[in-house]
Amino acid sequence: MRSVLFTLALIAAVFTGQAATIDLTPPKVLGVLTVKHTTEGNLLWLQGRVGEGQYSTIDDAGKQCSIDVPIAIGHLTKTHIGIVKQPGLEIAITNPELNHQLLSGKPVASDNWVFRPADDSLPADGYLVSGINPEESFVLNSRRRWISWLLNDQPSLVCQ
Structure with a gap:
């Protein structure tokens, strides 16, 4: 059951061009958030x-489950104005409570x-695999649009 998640995490690391440097043994990684x-x-x-992005995990019945996760990342920088498309990111989640929140x-x-x-070899709730710096602050499951506050628009978990 968890070996499928291990395989998914390993494949995701290969596709992002990053070497899998964290301990991806099944008891450690509970899910992987991937933003293209x-x-x-x-x-x-x-x-x-x-x-x-999509947060993917394996439920207790062995089904692969995923949920859409809107993200917002930010920090202070040099002064300028502009909008650009950027590469995505990947975060491996290891904390059961954080897994449940997502x-x-x-x-x-x-x-x-x-x-x-x-x-990093120190324990953590999640590991930043690619596309995000530890100095950056971020919110996962941020509200997508202002109208979602009025409509209580929530992504739903899909298991197959």
């Missing part, structure tokens, strides 16, 4: 990226969890 591309915007000193569609702020680079 993001859109970066710069306004004065603020730099941010937004996009939507599958429930609840917002996850990076400041409330421990995220480390994939090559």
Whole structure:
């Protein structure tokens, strides 16, 4: 059951061009968030990226489950204005509570969890495999559009 997730994580690492440097043994990785591309915007000193990815995991019955996860990433930078398409990112989740938060569609702020680079050997709730710096702050399951607040638009978990 978990070997399928291990295989998915390994394949995802190969497709992103990154070597799998974190411990991808089945008890460690509970799910993988993959975002194919993001859109970066710069306004004065603020730099941010937004996009939507998929969080994939294996449920207790051995079914592969996924949920759409909107993301927002940002930090302060040099002053300029612009919008550009950027590569995506990948985060491996190892904390069961964080896994549950993502599958429930609840917002996850990076400041409330421990995220480390994939090559870090210290324990973490999630490992930043590619496309995101540890210095950047981010929100997973950010609301996609202002109208989603009014309609209570929530992504739903799909298992196959």
